Structures are given as structure tokens and as C-alpha cells.
Amino acid sequence: MAQTREDATPLRLFWLTTLSMVLILSQSLMAHARGAPESFAELAERISPAVVNITTSTTVAGRTGPQGIVPEGSPFEDFFREFQDRNGDQSPRRSSALGSGFVISEDGFIVTNNHVIEGADEIQIEFFEGFELPATLVGTDPNTDIALLKVEADNALKYVNFGDxxxxxxxxxxxxxxxxxxxxxxxxxxxxxxxxxxxxxxxxxxxxxxxxxxxxxxxxxxxxxxxxxxxxxxxxxxxxxxxxxxxxxxxxxxxxxxxxxxxxxGETRRGWLGVRIQDVTEDVAEALGLSEAKGALVSDVPEGPAMEGGMQAGDVIVSFDGVDVEDTRQLVRTVANTPVGKTVRVMVNRDGTTQTLKITLGRREEAESSVPASLEAPADEPQEMETMGLTLSPLTEDLREELSVPAGVDGLAVMSVDEASEAFEKGVRAGDVITEAGQTAVASVSDLEDRVAEAREEGRKSILLLVRRGGDPRFVALGLQED
Known part of the structure; x- marks a missing residue:
């Protein structure tokens, strides 16, 4: 039976009303999902009193004229004095700079950037309400560009809190x-x-x-x-x-x-492990027989906490204090954020097996310059070897002196590198010294030949070399050539 216009009208109104409600609800859910505020005014009004302007003043030495050009009492002395006078005042002058900051406690601690106040003689804080106060410097950390200031106020100051x-x-x-x-x-x-x-x-x-x-x-x-x-x-x-x-x-x-x-x-105190590390790349992971390219590869262990805890060059740090290590950047930050003096468990992969070391962290700021670990000196073997695009020779006394290799460091000197080789592409250059192959010390051509043969017998497509340049070590994985 045909539906009349009168019968259709209520149904149409029902569907239109339903559709409108769905659209309104959908828009409301979308706005909630975005977290988009209708206005920032209320938030700005609430937190503005804790934000401050910072003005710094620095004394800058005045320009100096041609002093010392003529001897005292010379007839030209007056001429040069007049020249200086014409070129402006030579006395020290004041230089100012502007920046921002924010109050983090009611008793007047203020956070800003280190570069805002660096070198300042005077620091003046202007508050949102219009009053000003002088600030003193509590401490700085150039590594993160953070500085902490302090003002003394008669009343409690408005402040803001840190979030996660x-x-x-x-x-x-x-x-x-x-x-x-x-x-x-x-x-x-x-x-x-x-x-x-x-x-x-x-x-x-x-x-x-x-x-x-x-x-x-x-x-x-x-x-x-x-x-x-x-x-x-x-x-x-x-x-x-x-x-x-x-x-x-x-x-x-x-x-x-x-x-x-x-x-x-009044200063930072960061944890210090005491190792030189590099990322585990795909080819390094293959050379070490690792299932994935994760962790931090230890290229050197100078005297320090890690050496005392039994860590060795060639270890791959896979976990630090219960936290899985993804790469070197993450490890450095994790170690730095760990309290000085804490004994932590460090899990390493060594020769295909997992070991857990206990290491008591030192303080990075107090760490002395690293000294490369010495190797036992083998007998000289003055012969050359060409492999993987490299021409290698054991370190003779003449080569050691020519390449400025310190006593106690032994290995194979890189005499030349084929520019079309993988070694050249990965940064190996003449003058480098290879001290390990397959995570074993090498001091002679036969040592390297043995390590290459072992890697091939194990079915590896590449071998890991420890290359030193100017005392700085790094691992390089090179593909093994077919016989």
C-alpha cells in the first residue's frame, strides 16, 4: 500500500533527528580524541605568573688602541693618543642579553638555559606581575644546556610543576x-x-x-x-x-x-661505566654471530669501573641494571642517570654466551682520560699480507715510530687500502693498526690468517677487526673473500 505524505513526515523527522545526534556525538568524540581546547586562555592565565623574563649583564673589555707601537716619551706618543681618543672610549662596557625561564618552587628556584646566563655578571628576573628581583646562580650543566637560579622574595612565589x-x-x-x-x-x-x-x-x-x-x-x-x-x-x-x-x-x-x-x-654527578662503545650494525652482528643488531659493542676497556668488573673489549652489552640496551645512545643516557657508587648488573654477550657482571659505577665528571689497554708483545714477523683490500705488515720498531704507536700496543699496520674495497668504504686507512681479529689479539700475519680460517670454518661471511687510529679503537666488520 502506498505511503502518504503525512505518514512519511514523522519517519523523516525521526531519521533526521537520529542523524543529527550521531553527527554531534561523532564530532564530540573527535574533539575529545584530539584533546583540542576551545581556547588556551584559561590555561595561559593560570600558569603565566610562574614564567619569567631574564636579563643578563656582562662586562665586555674595551677596544685597545695601538699601545706599545711607540716607546714612552716618543714625539709620536701624543699623535697616537689623539688617534685613540678619536676612535671612541676604550673603557670596559656593559653588554646585555634576554631570555626566559620559569619558577619551580615557592622559595624562588628558577630554571633556564645555560646559554642564557653563561658569562653573566648580573642576572635580573622580571616577573609577570611586573616586579623584578636579582638572581644568583646555583649551578649549570652545559651538557644539557640547563641552569638553575635562585631569587629571594618576601612572599611565596607562584610556580609550576614538571610533568612526565x-x-x-x-x-x-x-x-x-x-x-x-x-x-x-x-x-x-x-x-x-x-x-x-x-x-x-x-x-x-x-x-x-x-x-x-x-x-x-x-x-x-x-x-x-x-x-x-x-x-x-x-x-x-x-x-x-x-x-x-x-x-x-x-x-x-x-x-x-x-x-x-x-x-x-651545585653540579652534576653522572654515573660512569668506563668503556668505549659503538653501535652493533648488521654486519657486526653477523660477524659476532648475534641474532639481531642490538646492544652496545665494547671497543676498549681502559682502567676504570668496567675493567674492575671484568668487562672485556668485544663484549656486547645487552642489558644494564635491568634495562635492555638498544644502542649506544640509550646506554650512555641510562648510565649517566644511574647514581654514582651504585653496583649494577651488566649483562654482556661474550663469545656467543651470556655473562652477568657486577660493576660499581664511578663519577663521569671525575673520570681521568682513558688509557688503552696494553697487549702482550709477540715476536716480530717482518712480512706483508694482502687480504680484504688491505696490505698489512706487523709492527716493527721503525713502523711503530713512524705511526706514533705507543709501546704495549701490538698488531698489524695497514700499509695501503684498495680504494675500491669494502675496507676503504668503511673508513679503514693507511696508518691504522689492527690489534684484534675475531675478538682475538693479532700481532703477526699468521695470527690473522688463523682467525680468517676459523671464521670461514664456522660459516661466517665476515670477520670483526679492532682498528686503532691515534689511540682511538673501533670495530669494523669486513666481508671474507672466497678462496
């Missing part, structure tokens, strides 16, 4: 605050563009953001939507000096450890 930067996800909303280009308090918003960025430092763990960061924002905070500091704005990537949406903030989980140590000791 590890919870920040790519795509989360963030807000940066500071003093860009000396314009005063300013707010910019964006998202987390990337995590775990490294620029140039050993302990780098930067959050990348597209929130506008410019000169003068250095040392200012990067907030999450809960008003917690998850980063300290430090650097920008820009061809013109202005923001192009690529800014970097040192992650709060790095900053908090530094701040705690600066507050307690």
Missing part, C-alpha cells in the same frame, strides 16, 4: 611561553611534532614542536594541557633565525634529574 615527558605523544597539544625577541610575555601553541630528537649532545632528548619559538624564548617552558612543564625550550632549526615551526625543548625527564643534582650539589 615520556607520556607526551606525537600529535599532543603543547603551549610555549617566554620572551621572544625581547617583546615580553608571549604565548604560542602547537603540537608535539617528534620525540627523542638528538642535536649534538651526548644526553640529548629533545621534544620537537611546531609551537612558535624564537630568540628570547630560550629557557622558557613547554607545557602540556595540564599545565605541567614537559620541556625547556632550547633551540630552533631555521635558515633565517626566525621560527619556521621546528623548535626543540629538552625533555623534562632529563631536566628534572639535572635540576635535582644542581640543587643538592
Amino acid at each position: 615527558s615520556n607520556k607526551a605523544r606525537v600529535g599532543d597539544w603543547v603551549m610555549a611561553m617566554g620572551n621572544p625577541l625581547g617583546q615580553g610575555f608571549s604565548v604560542s601553541a602547537g603540537i608535539v611534532s617528534a620525540r627523542n630528537r638528538a642535536l649534538s649532545g651526548t644526553y640529548d632528548d629533545y621534544i620537537q614542536t611546531d609551537a612558535a619559538i624564537n630568540r628570547g624564548n630560550s629557557g622558557g617552558p613547554l607545557f602540556n594541557m595540564d599545565g605541567e612543564v614537559i620541556g625547556v625550550n632550547t633551540a630552533i632549526l631555521s635558515p633565517n633565525g626566525g621560527s619556521i615551526g621546528i623548535g626543540f625543548s629538552m625533555a623534562s625527564n632529563v631536566v628534572t634529574r639535572v635540576v635535582d643534582q644542581l640543587k643538592e650539589f
Whole structure:
């Protein structure tokens, strides 16, 4: 039976109403998933009082004239004095710089970048409410570009708390605050563009953001939507000096450890293992018979905690203090964040088997310069060998002197390298010294021949060489040539 217009109207209204409710609910869920606020105004108003502008003053030596050109009492002395006077005042002058920071405690501790206050004679803090206070320097850490300041105020100061930067996800909303280009308090918003960025430092763990960061924002905070500091704005990537949406903030989980140590000791105290390490590449993993390219390969063990704990060159560190080791960068940061003096369990892969070592960490800042471990000196064997694109010769006294190889270091000197070879591609050069092959010391051509033969018998496609250049060791895996 045909449906009348009157009968269809309620049904149409029902479906339209249902569809509208679905669209509204869908939009609400999408907004909630994005975490997109309708406005940043309430958050900015709540946390602005804890953000500060920093002005520093530095005494710069005045320019010096042509002093010493003529002897005292010379008839030309007056002429040169007039020349100096015409070229301006030669007395010391004051230079100022601007930056940002934020208060982390009601009693006046302030965090900023080290480069903001480095070399400053005076540090002045301007607060959001308009008053100013002088600051004293508590301590700095150039490695992470963090500095801790202290002001004395009559009343409790408004402050902000650190958040957990590890919870920040790519795509989360963030807000940066500071003093860009000396314009005063300013707010910019964006998202987390990337995590775990490294620029140039050993302990780098930067959050990348597209929130506008410019000169003068250095040392200012990067907030999450809960008003917690998850980063300290430090650097920008820009061809013109202005923001192009690529800014970097040192992650709060790095900053908090530094701040705690600066507050307690006035300096950093990082753990020190005492090894030279390199990443485990695919070819190195194959040469060592490892199932995957993970961990940190120990290339040298000078005197220090690791040597005392029984670690050896050629060990692959796979776990440190219960944390799996992915690569060298992660290991360095993990060790640095471990308390000095703590005895930790370090799991290593050695000759295909797993061993656990107990090592008591030293303090990195106090570590003396490394001294390469010496090897037992074998008898001379003055003959050359050509293999894997390398021309090799045992170290004679003449070669040792020519290559400046210290006493106690023995091996095969690289006389020449075929530029078309894999060895040349991987950076081996004439003048290098090969001290180990297959994780066994070599001092003669026959030693190397034996190691190559063993690797082939075990079915390996490459062999691991320990190459030293100027005292610095590194492992290189080279493919074995067919007979």
C-alpha cells in the first residue's frame, strides 16, 4: 500500500533527528580524541605568573688602541693618543642579553638555559606581575644546556610543576611561553611534532614542536594541557633565525634529574661505566654471530669501573641494571642517570654466551682520560699480507715510530687500502693498526690468517677487526673473500 505524505513526515523527522545526534556525538568524540581546547586562555592565565623574563649583564673589555707601537716619551706618543681618543672610549662596557625561564618552587628556584646566563655578571628576573628581583646562580650543566637560579622574595612565589615527558605523544597539544625577541610575555601553541630528537649532545632528548619559538624564548617552558612543564625550550632549526615551526625543548625527564643534582650539589654527578662503545650494525652482528643488531659493542676497556668488573673489549652489552640496551645512545643516557657508587648488573654477550657482571659505577665528571689497554708483545714477523683490500705488515720498531704507536700496543699496520674495497668504504686507512681479529689479539700475519680460517670454518661471511687510529679503537666488520 502506498505511503502518504503525512505518514512519511514523522519517519523523516525521526531519521533526521537520529542523524543529527550521531553527527554531534561523532564530532564530540573527535574533539575529545584530539584533546583540542576551545581556547588556551584559561590555561595561559593560570600558569603565566610562574614564567619569567631574564636579563643578563656582562662586562665586555674595551677596544685597545695601538699601545706599545711607540716607546714612552716618543714625539709620536701624543699623535697616537689623539688617534685613540678619536676612535671612541676604550673603557670596559656593559653588554646585555634576554631570555626566559620559569619558577619551580615557592622559595624562588628558577630554571633556564645555560646559554642564557653563561658569562653573566648580573642576572635580573622580571616577573609577570611586573616586579623584578636579582638572581644568583646555583649551578649549570652545559651538557644539557640547563641552569638553575635562585631569587629571594618576601612572599611565596607562584610556580609550576614538571610533568612526565615520556607520556607526551606525537600529535599532543603543547603551549610555549617566554620572551621572544625581547617583546615580553608571549604565548604560542602547537603540537608535539617528534620525540627523542638528538642535536649534538651526548644526553640529548629533545621534544620537537611546531609551537612558535624564537630568540628570547630560550629557557622558557613547554607545557602540556595540564599545565605541567614537559620541556625547556632550547633551540630552533631555521635558515633565517626566525621560527619556521621546528623548535626543540629538552625533555623534562632529563631536566628534572639535572635540576635535582644542581640543587643538592651545585653540579652534576653522572654515573660512569668506563668503556668505549659503538653501535652493533648488521654486519657486526653477523660477524659476532648475534641474532639481531642490538646492544652496545665494547671497543676498549681502559682502567676504570668496567675493567674492575671484568668487562672485556668485544663484549656486547645487552642489558644494564635491568634495562635492555638498544644502542649506544640509550646506554650512555641510562648510565649517566644511574647514581654514582651504585653496583649494577651488566649483562654482556661474550663469545656467543651470556655473562652477568657486577660493576660499581664511578663519577663521569671525575673520570681521568682513558688509557688503552696494553697487549702482550709477540715476536716480530717482518712480512706483508694482502687480504680484504688491505696490505698489512706487523709492527716493527721503525713502523711503530713512524705511526706514533705507543709501546704495549701490538698488531698489524695497514700499509695501503684498495680504494675500491669494502675496507676503504668503511673508513679503514693507511696508518691504522689492527690489534684484534675475531675478538682475538693479532700481532703477526699468521695470527690473522688463523682467525680468517676459523671464521670461514664456522660459516661466517665476515670477520670483526679492532682498528686503532691515534689511540682511538673501533670495530669494523669486513666481508671474507672466497678462496
